[in-house]
Amino acid sequence: MVLMAADVIGAPCWLSLTARDRLQAERFYGAVLGWSFRQGSFGRAFSVAEVDGVPVAGIGALAGELAVPVAWTPYFAVDDADTAVSRVRERGGTVGVGPVSFPPGGRAALVADREGATFGVWDGGVLAEWSVGERSPAWLELHTVNAFDAAIFYGEVLEWGKGGETEGACDVSFEEDRVVLRHHGTPVARLNSGPVEEAAPNPQLRPRWLVHFKVPDLDAAVAVALENGGSTADGPEEGGGPYVTIRDPDGGLFTLDTG
Secondary structure: OEEEHHHHOOOEEEEEEEOOOHHHHHHHHHHHHOOEEEEOOOOOOEEEEEEOOEEEEEEEOOHHHHOOOOEEEEEEEOOOHHHHHHHHHHOOOEEEEEEEEEOOOEEEEEEEOOOOOEEEEEEOEEEOOOOOOOOOOOEEEEEEOOHHHHHHHHHHHHOOOOOOOOOOOEEEEEEOOEEEEEEOOEEEEEEEEOOOOOOOOOHHHOOEEEEEEEOOOHHHHHHHHHHOOOEEOOOOOOOOOOEEEEEOOOOOEEEEEOO
16 A cells, blocks of 8 residues: 555655665675565666565665765655755755656655754655564664754654644654654654764764664574674664664664664
């Protein structure tokens, strides 16, 4: 079932990995997370990861072509990509790519917030089966200088906090030094204040969106990641249960989580 972005406005609606070597990425994530893959609709450089036939993420071998880092990027649903991009610019963010049209009728842009954390916006059809939880990412986490300032930026760009005004909109709550994003009452992301540096040589210390994937056995999943060319990445502890942050063979960061 396909919904329109306006039905889930402001919520995470897709996840993509910008890689250099698509086949290597497929082998790695297939081994670690049990994903299967099919070719995407945007050409040979793209593939779609699936679990039990349900799409969970996209992989595009575009890092070299676009001269961008290998990274996982969350996309958020918006009702109009051009308006969202204008809001990003007006509030001190930057636009890397787009809006670009994709068949059959969607439009996307790759942008960054004021601190340099990259994310995407999507205007078009979204998969009703895709949601933050068991099959898709278990959790999305923004590491930034000031979570409250970031919440204002994202709230204005993505129209968070308009649950009473816009059908399907997200709401935020301020909990100690964190901001929690909920969609229809379900937590889908957390914004954390912490020690980050925009120009830090270690990507683990830069402002960024970090994706958590849930696994049934953390030790076993980490072992498989290491056996397949990944490595563990040291970084600040952010709580939330047992987890390990991994760097894939191409350098992309993600987190394996049991909760």
